[in-house]
Amino acid sequence: MIAQHGKSLTVTVELVDAVDNTQLWGERYERNLANLADLPTDIASRITERLRLRLSSEERARLARLQTHSPEAYQAYLKGRYYWLKRAFPSPLPGSPPDFGKSRDFFQQAIEADPAYALAYSGLGHYYAMAAANDLMRPQDGWPRTQAAFQEAMRLDAVLPDLRVGLAVIQWIDRRDWAGAERELRNLLQSNPSIRPESLYARRLAAEKRFDEAIVQARRAIELDPLSIRFSSALGDIYYLARRYDDSIQQYGQALELDAADVSVHGAPREHI
Numbered sequence: 001m002i003a004q005h006g007k008s009l010t011v012t013v014e015l016v017d018a019v020d021n022t023q024l025w026g027e028r029y030e031r032n033l034a035n036l037a038d039l040p041t042d043i044a045s046r047i048t049e050r051l052r053l054r055l056s057s058e059e060r061a062r063l064a065r066l067q068t069h070s071p072e073a074y075q076a077y078l079k080g081r082y083y084w085l086k087r088a089f090p091s092p093l094p095g096s097p098p099d100f101g102k103s104r105d106f107f108q109q110a111i112e113a114d115p116a117y118a119l120a121y122s123g124l125g126h127y128y129a130m131a132a133a134n135d136l137m138r139p140q141d142g143w144p145r146t147q148a149a150f151q152e153a154m155r156l157d158a159v160l161p162d163l164r165v166g167l168a169v170i171q172w173i174d175r176r177d178w179a180g181a182e183r184e185l186r187n188l189l190q191s192n193p194s195i196r197p198e199s200l201y202a203r204r205l206a207a208e209k210r211f212d213e214a215i216v217q218a219r220r221a222i223e224l225d226p227l228s229i230r231f232s233s234a235l236g237d238i239y240y241l242a243r244r245y246d247d248s249i250q251q252y253g254q255a256l257e258l259d260a261a262d263v264s265v266h267g268a269p270r271e272h273i
Helices: 033-053 058-065 071-086 102-111 118-132 139-156 162-176 178-193 198-205 211-224 229-243 245-258
Strands: 002-005 010-014 023-032
Touching: 002 033, 002 229, 071 102, 071 118, 118 139, 118 162, 139 162, 139 178, 139 211, 162 178, 178 198, 198 211, 211 229
Parallel strands: none
Antiparallel strands: 002 010, 010 023
């Protein structure tokens, strides 16, 4: 749970056993917004300690390293992710504000605040990839900008997991290298627990009409993040494409329980990313 009071932010974190719903650990963090950038590292370290996870020296170094020391860059990046995940594309549907473009603006603000912020460049790359894949800009304009943003992110942090997801998107959508994209996503699923692209992998499988495999991955994504309306609606899309219409209707209903006003769930099923 997150609550903001003026320039202070309170974050309450609970670790719950998924089997019996008992609380294993809980802690409350209070931070000034100016010191917000180190909060994710603090939380991750405490959870790792609580679970007594054995991390490699490389994993510990990555966990300890901050992506940015600029609170302005970090806050702008979080806002960019928020609007990117909303995917409120320009649409004739009532109540559909074109908020998606705000994600680009905030990612660019993050880069201006910290030109060495790899995650902000990766976020900008994901914006352009989504825009190019969904006819929000001409592919001949969008994909080169996608590539440029990801190349800069790679220069700054070549092993950034979010970057590897983006490279898989380029392989899949722009280069039509479906096998390469699947290989990249599968390797990421196996090698890096810090980011889990099951939903994207599911869409990739569904595009090849491998619906049974896609449904397994989409369900796994929901298990990992049951509050994600994107993951929930993705499973609805896959059921629809598999012509399992009753399951699709039921799944869209579950997505709308998370946010009844989400315009994208009310729209047509999507085969894009």
